[in-house]
Amino acid sequence: MKTTSGGGGGVGAAESDNRTATVGIEFTKDKNGISLLVLRNHRGASATVSLHGGQVLSWKTELGEELLFISNKGLFGNRWQSNLTSRIRNVNGKNFSFSMAYHTYFSISDIIYKYIVCSEVRVEGLETLDYLDNLYQRERFTEQGDSLTFESEVDRVYFDSSNIVIVLDHEKKRTFVIRKEGLPDVVVWNPWERKSKSILDLGDEEYKQMLCVDGAAVEKPNHLVAR
Known part of the structure; x- marks a missing residue:
């Protein structure tokens, strides 16, 4: 699955590891001594990998804007995959x-629906699709x-989606384009206010700044034949 961003909290307390530092690639350590790999392109955008x-x-974009949601209460932050390929062997x-x-947590401006005409955050590419709603006994x-x-908690699996799903954030003037192959379904999740208070590694108000949209294979499981 590949995720790109258009338009406009990383890891703190990183200490430089001088053993390996080249243009565009740097090895560092976080405050707990865990090794990190920092990648930078010629425009200044960067990614940090544990x-x-x-x-x-x-x-982060070249302007230093964080694109991933990182909970202040999380140990490593939430996971995000770019150009991720899963290989499963029997x-x-x-x-x-x-x-x-996959679980892709995007950093957004504010998920709460504020305006009658236009919501600040919305997902496109799911229209007319059937979905399983986990909040209603997995009814279809x-x-x-x-x-x-979004006006309340959402926990859904959309079936047989196209290979492109878009997350629009009007306030940040940002568009996430999610491209996927071999994953026919899409999971959309936000815990909203009540449930977020029961999640240990999520702040009570952090649900407003996060949205999970990810490729999945749920309705039709993958089958591996013994060899």
Whole structure:
């Protein structure tokens, strides 16, 4: 799955590791001594990757704007994958099936629907799709709107989506374009106020600045044949 951003909290307390530092690539350590890899392009945009688990902890534009949501209460921050390819091997000699979903947490201005004419944050590319709603005993519905806006908790799996889904943030003048292959479904999640208070690594008000939209394979599990 590939995620790009258009338009306009990284990892703090990083200490330089002088063993390896080249143009565009730098190895550092965080305050806990965990090794980090910092990538910078010629325009000044950067990404910080923890070498512990391969987590992408920060993705900043050339203006220094953070594109990923990082909880102030999280140990490593929330996971984000760019150009991520999953390779699953069948090694036990038996056929098996599996479902999967990536978890991409975007940093947004404010998810709360403020205006009658236009919401600050919306998701496009899901119109007319069937979806499973986890808030209603996994009942199946059909998306009726031209775009998805947010007025309360959302926990849905949209089926058979196109390979491109777009997240628009009007206040930040930012567009996230999510491109996916081999993942027919899309998960959309925001815990909203009540549930966010029960999540240990999420601040009570942080749900306003985060939105999870990610590729998934849920309705039709993948099948691996024994070899």
